[in-house]
Amino acid sequence: MAITSANQLELLQTAEAVAREKMIDPDLVIQAMEESLARAAKSRYGSDLDIRVKIDRKTGRATFARIRTVVEDDLIENHHAQITVKQAKSYKADPQIGDEIIDEVPPVDLGRIAAQSAKQVILQKVREAERDRQYDEFKDRKGSIINGVVKREEYGNLIVDIGRGEGILRRNEKIGRESYRPNDRIRAYIKDVRREARGPQVFLSRTDPQFMAELFKMEVPEIYDGIIEIKAVARDPGSRAKIAVISYDNSIDPVGACVGMRGSRVQAVVNELQGEKIDIIPWNQDQATFLVNALQPAEVSKVVIDEEAGKIEVVVPDEQLSLAIGRRGQNVRLASQLTGLDIDIMTEADESARRQAEFAERTNLFMETLDIDEMMAQLLVSEGFTNLEEVAYVDTEELLSIDGFDEGTAAELQARARDHLEEANRKALEAARALGMEDSLANFDGLTPQMLEALAKDGIKTLEDFATCADWELAGGWTTVNGQRVKDEGVLEKFDVSLEEAQHLVMTARVMLGWVDPTELASADEDESEGEA
16 A cells, blocks of 8 residues: 555544544544554665654645764764764755754555554554543542443453543442443442553442542532531441541531431432441541440440550440440441541440459559558559559658558558569569670660560560660550551560650660760751750
8 A cells, every 4th residue: 555645635534533533632643653654664665764754734645754863973873874974965065963864765555564564553552542541531530439331341340431431340349239231320439540551540449438428528518518527437338337527617517417308418328329328427526525426326434545556445334235346346347447446345344344353463462562461452552553663662641641551651561662672673683694684785774674584585685686676676566457457566565665765775775886876866856856846
């Protein structure tokens, strides 16, 4: 097939037809044609030649040109695509290094193989342009809801026609009970849009918590207007969900606005989510209050929050336990997702039993270590004393404030407590040295004998060993694995060493060893304090 005047206009017509069908710029199709014709010409004249094709956008005439670049005499590498300054003078009056010498060459006659190759190049370029167009169109729509039509199903995944492109709804992003056939209309959430070499680029979801949030935004004008804000969403797709809302207008009830007249608004969302039950919860800045709301419909007696561990204990009446946990733990799991806290639920009877066990344990501790009777030990525990250190080093006036305690009794208790602690320290230090603890660590300030024994048992026996530890290895911490918080046990965690204290101890050890410049450490501390201020 030769590019003659008879089919020159046909090139433009073909380009426009393809561009309309694929909804891309016609110029991109013409550029693909130019590249394919140039490739065919190289196969005809030689691959070492730099041949370019230009198609006139008005007439459709294809011009084939050989390009040679002017280079210095001693730098010429490809005689077919490069030319010296001396040789270029026969083509141009004053050639300069880097100039291009253009010679028009006869149009090529495309054989069957060359024509097929040119067709493949055009199709590839058109597909690339189509995918770029689709990505550019949908990249800014990530996080929104889109309506589409199911085209087909592939291995459980739905390919959805979303207008000017296709999206994929993977099987794990579908609500369990729902099924679709070709040509069924579907509404989904655009979860992600990313460039892919092959296959769909728009990834849809119907199980994402934000899908439900966007549905409420469509149904509740107050949310769209910003009067009501959705603060948190938790879903068990197809079964149950919880959504926390807050109103910035005191005259508008956020829960009532989301429910709507006779439940019309929430029912519209429920119908779209295949009957998923939705609990609408008022959000509260106070974590304990918010959690009580999140565990509805169960009643909560008491909430105890451990902010450092990110855990929370909830006490409920005995008859409310199953309701608080929910079927297969669903209610407490959703409440945990909503608040971002690990929740431990116990009954009032369990909490009472635990308190009694702690009381008895502390009573026995004081009876055994201080050699006192049960009544006196119980008095100490009742007044809030939990360990020997508190008894040994507390202000004497606090002991004298206990009924029945005089100065002699208080002094004797403190003396016994200190003697017991000193003996325990001596034994712990001996045990640490027996395990191989070196003086460099044994004499390090900030570590008690019991801490030294725990370190030695864990194989940390020198100051160098201690300096290589991470703060969380000493104080413990929490790691999120697959969405679940996992506890990292610390060597010194049972001694209530915080992450900040552990970090200070380790950095001090590194300074003593010369691993860290103390002036740099001081400047870093100053910068941190200024940042906090």
